[in-house]
Amino acid sequence: MKFIESIRNGLDSLLGNYPEVVLYGEDLIDPYGGAFKVTKGLSTKYPDRVWNTPISEAAIIGMSAGMAMCKMKPIVEIMFGDFTSLGVDQLLNHLTKYAWMYNNQVETPVTIRTAMGGRRGYGPTHSQSLEALLSTIPGLSIIAPSHYHDPGRILQQAVLEDSSVKVFSEYKLLYPQELQTPNTVKSGLTLDVSSDVYPIAHLSNCEFDNPEILIISYGGNALLLEQVLLDLLIEYELSAQCALPARIKPFDPLQIQHLISEAQVVLVVEESPKCHGWGAEVVATLSEAGLLSGKNVFRIGSAETPIPSSMAQEEQVLPSAAQIMETISQILV
Amino acid sequence: MNASILYKDIYKIRTFEEKVLELFSLGHLRGTTHTYIGQEANAVGVISNLNSNDFVVSNHRCHGHYIAFKKNLYALLCELMGKSDGVCGGRGGSQHLCDGTFYTNGIQGGILPLAAGLAYGAKFNQTGQIAVVFIGDGTLGEGVVYETLNIASKWELPLLVVVENNQYAQSTPIQLTLAGTISKRFEAFGINATELSSFDVLEISNAAKSIIDRVRESSKPYGLILNTYRFASHSKSSDGRDPAEVESMRKHDCLQITERLLQESQIESIQGIVNDEVEKVVLQALEA
Numbered sequence: 001m002k003f004i005e006s007i008r009n010g011l012d013s014l015l016g017n018y019p020e021v022v023l024y025g026e027d028l029i030d031p032y033g034g035a036f037k038v039t040k041g042l043s044t045k046y047p048d049r050v051w052n053t054p055i056s057e058a059a060i061i062g063m064s065a066g067m068a069m070c071k072m073k074p075i076v077e078i079m080f081g082d083f084t085s086l087g088v089d090q091l092l093n094h095l096t097k098y099a100w101m102y103n104n105q106v107e108t109p110v111t112i113r114t115a116m117g118g119r120r121g122y123g124p125t126h127s128q129s130l131e132a133l134l135s136t137i138p139g140l141s142i143i144a145p146s147h148y149h150d151p152g153r154i155l156q157q158a159v160l161e162d163s164s165v166k167v168f169s170e171y172k173l174l175y176p177q178e179l180q181t182p183n184t185v186k187s188g189l190t191l192d193v194s195s196d197v198y199p200i201a202h203l204s205n206c207e208f209d210n211p212e213i214l215i216i217s218y219g220g221n222a223l224l225l226e227q228v229l230l231d232l233l234i235e236y237e238l239s240a241q242c243a244l245p246a247r248i249k250p251f252d253p254l255q256i257q258h259l260i261s262e263a264q265v266v267l268v269v270e271e272s273p274k275c276h277g278w279g280a281e282v283v284a285t286l287s288e289a290g291l292l293s294g295k296n297v298f299r300i301g302s303a304e305t306p307i308p309s310s311m312a313q314e315e316q317v318l319p320s321a322a323q324i325m326e327t328i329s330q331i332l333v
Numbered sequence: 334m335n336a337s338i339l340y341k342d343i344y345k346i347r348t349f350e351e352k353v354l355e356l357f358s359l360g361h362l363r364g365t366t367h368t369y370i371g372q373e374a375n376a377v378g379v380i381s382n383l384n385s386n387d388f389v390v391s392n393h394r395c396h397g398h399y400i401a402f403k404k405n406l407y408a409l410l411c412e413l414m415g416k417s418d419g420v421c422g423g424r425g426g427s428q429h430l431c432d433g434t435f436y437t438n439g440i441q442g443g444i445l446p447l448a449a450g451l452a453y454g455a456k457f458n459q460t461g462q463i464a465v466v467f468i469g470d471g472t473l474g475e476g477v478v479y480e481t482l483n484i485a486s487k488w489e490l491p492l493l494v495v496v497e498n499n500q501y502a503q504s505t506p507i508q509l510t511l512a513g514t515i516s517k518r519f520e521a522f523g524i525n526a527t528e529l530s531s532f533d534v535l536e537i538s539n540a541a542k543s544i545i546d547r548v549r550e551s552s553k554p555y556g557l558i559l560n561t562y563r564f565a566s567h568s569k570s571s572d573g574r575d576p577a578e579v580e581s582m583r584k585h586d587c588l589q590i591t592e593r594l595l596q597e598s599q600i601e602s603i604q605g606i607v608n609d610e611v612e613k614v615v616l617q618a619l620e621a
């Protein structure tokens with residue numbers, strides 16, 4: 001099954017089983033079915049609970065809180081992750097404040113689904129990965145599965161069981177990818193997915209559990225990293241493992257702890273800008289937990305410039321497999 | 334609507350707010366506080382027509398709306414004083430109240446989507462509730478107001494938007510910032526609106542009653558523009574308005590206007606009851 005189908009099935013099952021679930025956003029009804037076609041078919045099947053909105057990100061994000069306070073379970077689709085910025089006041093000063101500042105008299109179990117990431121030539125304002133920016137909002141959870149997870153199931157659990165305000169980030173290039181299981185991963189790689197509500201996927205180029213290199217990342221970066229793991233094995237015979245938590249905020253160091261002890265190199269890879277990024281938070285959290293002493297620690301992320309539309313130029317700005325290989329080879333080879 | 338009942342709430346808000354200013358000067362409150370002195374007839378006139386399970390969403394200047402709707406002076410004062418008996422356990426303070434179906438927030442305009450979402454929920458669940466949101470004239474500068482008016486109209490939400498136009502936003506007179514008219518803003522979105530320049534709570538209440546009935550029956554939004562005036566300064570800072578202007582508006586004091594409808598003995602009895610209640614609440618809150 002493809003990543004996009006898994007999410008669509010997850011939405012279908014939520015709408016089919018829970019009358020309090022609604023799904024709305026810009027351009028998501030049939031026949032169009034959403035800018036990335038994730039919701040195709042759903043408005044035909046659930047015409048009363050799947051609807052189009054005006055281009056009003058602040059209002060549609062903000063309204064979800066009122067609906068949630070009326071015991072509905074709203075799922076808001078924001079067409080491109082970049083546009084969540086127009087709803088940041090609602091996320092920061094409203095949604096994530098209500099439950100706490102009203103002394104837990106209300107709950108706001110809201111899910112904001114959005115398509116993030118570059119490498120599709122959309123240019124500066126339609127290619128960003130804003131997870132790091134959004135992650136600075138206290139109380140906001142950020143979920144960003146990869147194709148090594150079961151994104152539809154994670155989405156269902158998030159909507160039904162997680163009462164926090166959540167951004168569910170869907171990496172654009174993952175949509176057409178086949179979901180990977182331990183039986184289907186590329187030869188040379190092994191996969192292990194934890195049984196947590198928000199599972200961590202471990203992708204490894206070796207059989208044993210304590211590789212020399214640990215790469216911590218999330219979401220669509222897995223597309224780069226599967227290649228990096230194979231290259232490390234083939235070119236340098238280095239054992240490496242990639243840890244991909246499905247929920248990146250709050251970040252739980254315990255999910256990583258057992259992988260880190262033998263690693264000489266710890267690398268955090270993200271497509272958000274490296275400066276003040278998610279990697280900085282991960283590294284600081286692991287360091288405070290006493291897990292990084294004596295290790296070589298690096299962050300890899302986007303450059304401090306807008307994301308160019310041209311493919312050749314975009315390569316220079318976003319993290320690349322070559323850049324990751326070079327960072328590792330400078331230390332270990 | 335009975336004038337003595339409305340008068341009691343107006344007098345209660347006035348007395349409470351004056352007490353708040355006094356307690357603030359004595360150092361019992363911190364941060365800031367925006368009193369409702371002068372505008373009481375708006376909250377009382379509108380809210381007296383609501384059902385207790387309707388949604389009321391308000392702004393930084395929310396004490397009057399709270400008292401008119403929920404009436405719990407002790408829980409409000411404790412909240413303002415940061416005490417755990419406050420409506421939000423002291424977490425919210427003056428601008429961030431929640432009690433049952435009453436919600437406020439201190440970001441101008443940002444509460445409109447919340448109110449529209451609540452109205453959506455009421456319609457979705459077919460509960461018969463409506464949502465009422467109070468905003469000030471200055472808040473009409475915020476874009477999210479118009480996003481929400483557009484959606485509320487298009488989706489036929491049972492939402493009453495009350496604009497309390499007290500002619501000022503903090504220090505800035507409306508003439509400096511507002512282009513066009515307030516009622517045309519509603520008109521542009523196909524939302525019916527009524528504009529009222531009145532300090533008479535009965536007149537406001539009567540107008541509000543038919544509007545609220547209409548919102549409930551038609552499940553359509555409506556605008557109510559109340560031209561009003563505040564007598565106290567914006568918050569705890571200095572008042573830049575011409576004192577002569579403020580003085581000249583005192584003849585429009587809704588408290589006195591309502592008193593003219595009552596007999597001396599009624600007024601005395603109501604004032605006695607409310608004064609006792611406020612005194613008691615202040616002592617209780619100071620000790621809490």
Ligand SMILES: Cc1ncc(C[n+]2csc(CCOP(=O)(O)OP(=O)(O)O)c2C)c(N)n1
Nearest residue numbers: 394439440441469470471472499501502503
């Ligand atoms: C988004 C935002 N900008 C600015 C402020 C600061 N502020 C608080 S009240 C106020 C004036 C509001 O004027 P109006 O809407 O007319 O309400 P009034 O105070 O007159 O009741 C301002 C500028 C704020 N709270 N929120």
Ligand SMILES: [Mg+2]
Nearest residue numbers: 469470501502
């Ligand atoms: Mg004003």
